[in-house]
Amino acid sequence: GQQVMQIPQYQHVQEGEDFTTYCNSSTTLSNIQWYKQRPGGHPVFLIQLVKSGEVKKQKRLTFQFGEAKKNSSLHITATQTTDVGTYFCAVINSGGSNYKLTFGKGTLLTVNP
């Protein structure tokens, strides 16, 4: 089945440093979604990317979709303690079921104040 590799698995930063997590697939993706899960919480939708080369920004967060639609990244500028949590990418592969969202293992971000 569809698999998506997410790296790094863990990232610890000092407050104010930048952070990036990457999602990679061996197959072309229909779309990619990003979710954030705070410790003890549940996944919360952040954004969806659909178009090749798409870039979207949400305040300090920048999301990119690769030109080949096989990879994506989430970049946080100047991290804050409120950014702590696990960031997941989730994908639908081209030609696959529209109902089946496959999640990456996630990147756990911790921020030292």
Place this chain on the structure above:
Amino acid sequence: ETGVTQTPRHLVMGMTNKKSLKCEQHLGHNAMYWYKQSAKKPLELMFVYSLEERVENNSVPSRFSPECPNSSHLFLHLHTLQPEDSALYLCASSHGGSSYNEQFFGPGTRLTVL
């Protein structure tokens, strides 16, 4: 709050017990999902219901039995579970029955099987 509620929030059961997890969404969505989240594993899709019909059954053992009586409610019936079934079970809903639409997750049920 996301508008998706789950009960109970915590459940401890023996391997011979029968229990049910309940999910309710107040968002007017017409698709609902069950996911399993275990430590060190990706979030795993178990079942999808769209317009109250099951459209995905992701090779889940028969000891897990879903039920969707209407578009607002989703149940997961559990029987003769194994300790490795201990996990966080998350319910989600979306509009339009497609994963192109964002999914709204409930708080989850933390299940421990003894």
